[in-house]
C-alpha cells in the first residue's frame with residue numbers, strides 16, 4: 001500500500017502544482033519503513049522518482065514517534081502523516097500528531113477499532129472531530145478499501161438520515177472464498193471442499209500468508225467496529241460483540257499455515273452440511289458483518305442468503321455494503337465493487 005501510495009503521490013503532486021488556482025506543491029519530507037528512515041534537518045524534498053534507492057541507501061534509524069511528530073511540526077508548510085502500516089503504536093500516536101497540527105491519512109484499522117478510549121482521543125484532537133487543533137484525520141480505506149463507504153455513511157449521518165442497519169461482505173478474501181466454494185450457479189464442474197478453496201486462494205495471494213488471519217473474522221470485526229462507531233453506536237472494541245471464527249479450536253495452535261491447511265480437511269464435512277442446509281432453502285452461505293444501529297447490536301459470521309440477494313450474487317473478491325436508512329426505506333443504498 002505504501003508503494004502504491006507513493007506512485008499515486010507523483011501524479012497527484014504534478015496535478016496540484018499545475019492547477020490554475022490555489023497551486024499547491026507537495027513535498028515528501030520523511031519516509032520510513034520499520035527498519036530505517038529518510039529525512040533531513042532542513043526538510044529537503046525526497047525525489048519521488050528515486051525514493052526507493054534513496055531509502056535503501058539511508059543509514060538513519062526510524063526516530064521515536066514523539067520525535068517524528070516534533071520534527072514534522074517544524075516543517076515550513078502544513079504536514080500530512082500518511083500511515084501505511086498496521087502498527088498500533090503508530091496509531092496510538094495520532095493524537096500527538098493531530099495536536100501538533102499534523103493531519104493523518106491512513107488505511108490502518110488499528111487506531112479506529114482498538115479500545116474506545118483511543119477513538120475518543122483521536123477525534124478529541126482532530127479538527128474534524130471536537131478538537132481545536134488544525135490537524136484533520138481521514139481513514140476512508142480502513143473499510144471497503146478503495147470504495148467510498150465511510151464518506152457515504154458520514155454524509156448520511158451529517159445530513160440527518162437515520163441509519164438503521166449496515167450489512168455487507170467486508171473482506172475481499174472471504175468474498176472470494178464463499179463465492180468460489182458456494183456459487184449461486186454451481187455449473188457442471190466438480191465442487192471443491194472448503195479447505196481446497198482456502199488453499200487455492202492462498203496460492204493466488206488472496207489470503208494473508210497464514211489464512212487464519214483472515215478466517216478468524218477479526219478483520220471484518222474491526223471494520224464493523226469502525227462502521228458502528230460512525231453510525232453512532234458505542235463499541236468498546238472489536239472483541240466486544242460476537243464474531244464467528246472459521247478457525248476450528250483444534251487448529252488455532254497449529255504450528256504453521258501448512259499444518260493448519262492440512263488439518264482443515266477434517267472439518268470439510270461440517271462446512272458441507274452448512275452448504276447443504278442452505279441449499280434446502282434455496283440459499284447460499286456467505287460471511288457477513290452487520291451493524292444493527294436500532295437494536296444496538298453488531299455481529300460477524302456466516303449467514304444464509306436467497307440466491308437473488310445482492311450479497312449472494314457477489315462476484316470474485318468484490319465487497320458489498322448495504323445501508324438501510326430512514327430515507328432509503330426497504331431498498332438499501334448499496335455500494336459494491338473491488339475490495
Ligand SMILES: NC(=O)c1ccc[n+]([C@@H]2O[C@H](COP(=O)([O-])OP(=O)(O)OC[C@H]3O[C@@H](n4cnc5c(N)ncnc54)[C@H](OP(=O)(O)O)[C@@H]3O)[C@@H](O)[C@H]2O)c1
Pocket residue numbers: 001002032033034035036062084085086087090107108109141142145339
Ligand atoms: N493491502 C490492501 O489491499 C489493504 C486494503 C485496505 C487497508 N489496508 C491496510 O493498509 C496497511 C498496509 O497494508 P500492506 O498490505 O501494505 O501491509 P504490509 O505489506 O505489511 O506493509 C506494511 C509496511 O509498513 C512498514 N512498517 C511497519 N511498522 C512500521 C513502523 N513502526 N514505522 C515505519 N514503517 C513501518 C513495513 O516496513 P518493513 O517492510 O520495513 O517491515 C512495511 O513496509 C495495513 O494497515 C492494512 O490493513 C490494506
